[in-house]
Amino acid sequence: MLSVEKQMLFLLSKADELETQDMIRIYEKRGYSAPYIRNGLSRLKKDRYVISPSRSAYRITEAGRTFIRTINRKPEHYTLSWDGCWHLVLTSFPETDRKRRDQLRADLLQTGFGQLHAGVYISPWPYREELGELLRKHEAERYATVFSGRLEHGEAPRDIAAKVWPLADTAQMYEEKWRWFSEEFKPILLKAAGNAADDAKKMETDPLELFILYLELGEQINELYLIDPMLPEELLPEDWSAQRILRQLTECMAQIKAAIPHDSAYSRYVN
Structure with missing residues (x-):
């Protein structure tokens, strides 16, 4: 999506x-x-x-x-502790069902699973509700086996994560979004707010203009939500800066949201 x-x-x-x-x-x-x-x-x-x-x-x-609940809840995983348990989805589709297989695969990856091997998807988070909905959506219950377990032998969890998820690409995406925010978006926001720094209470501008800025920043954040598996600290590189960048972007979005008047036509879309 x-x-x-x-x-x-x-x-x-x-x-x-x-x-x-x-x-x-x-x-x-x-x-x-x-x-x-x-x-x-x-x-x-x-x-x-x-x-x-x-x-x-x-x-x-x-x-x-x-x-929507699934994607919007993903950042909560950055605040959770991992119990060391892996959650796996094994799929086996007949060749005549390749389209269904590919659609399920795309949804699993977007939810936060990584592909360990062909037809094998893994996550440190259970995603029980989300997984059940995806299997029902694609009518794939009979083609999937779901179970959880701990890794007894093999590579270190962090090394597995580096192979399963494109973390380098994800980190680069975060840096690109941060540059866009700092160099392009924030100057426009400050101009729209009458150079009122970052205090949403001082923002006095057209509600439509604020709403458009809200959507623009929200779209960039959505891209991060869709590609970031939001793994526990134990699986991430030590220099991982995604949480910091995401927190600052979402704080700015909350300020814009607070500045949209409750009696405006756009309030219902943000509250």
Whole structure:
């Protein structure tokens, strides 16, 4: 899933149902075309995250809400202690079901699992609710075996993690997002806020402009949520800076959210 699609799903989780034109009006302000937004909504419908009760409206499904909860809860794993237990998913699909296999694989990786071997996915976190929903979504229960256990022999856990997850690429993505935030986004935010430093209480600007900035920063954070497995400290490189960067980005997003007036038309999308 693209980060902008995840964001559209988030807006639907707040509004429950939205007219297509409302979504288009919001995202045209961010430079996205109407066909792009319609295609994104169509992909969400194909993935069963939304339904279309009428030709001009979309409504989030329970699967969509579960996905939003899953992705938005991922950062909590940075605060948890690991018990040393690994959680594995073994899959075996017939060749005639390659499409289903590939779709499940993509969802498992996005949830936070890593691919240990062909058809074998591993995570330090159980993801019980999320895994159950994915297997139901893809009707893959009969093709999957799930179990947990401890590593008795073999490589050190940190070495396994370095091979299973693209942590170097993830770290590079965080650094790129931080440069974008520092060099491009923050100057625009300060200008919009009347150079009022970082104090959201002093921000006095157009609610729509604040909402667009909220969406822009949120989309960048969403990209990180989707690619970062958010592993425990025991599995990460010692110089891992993702938590610090993510914390600062989300703190800024919270400040923008607090500055959007509660009586504005955009408040329902952020509260």
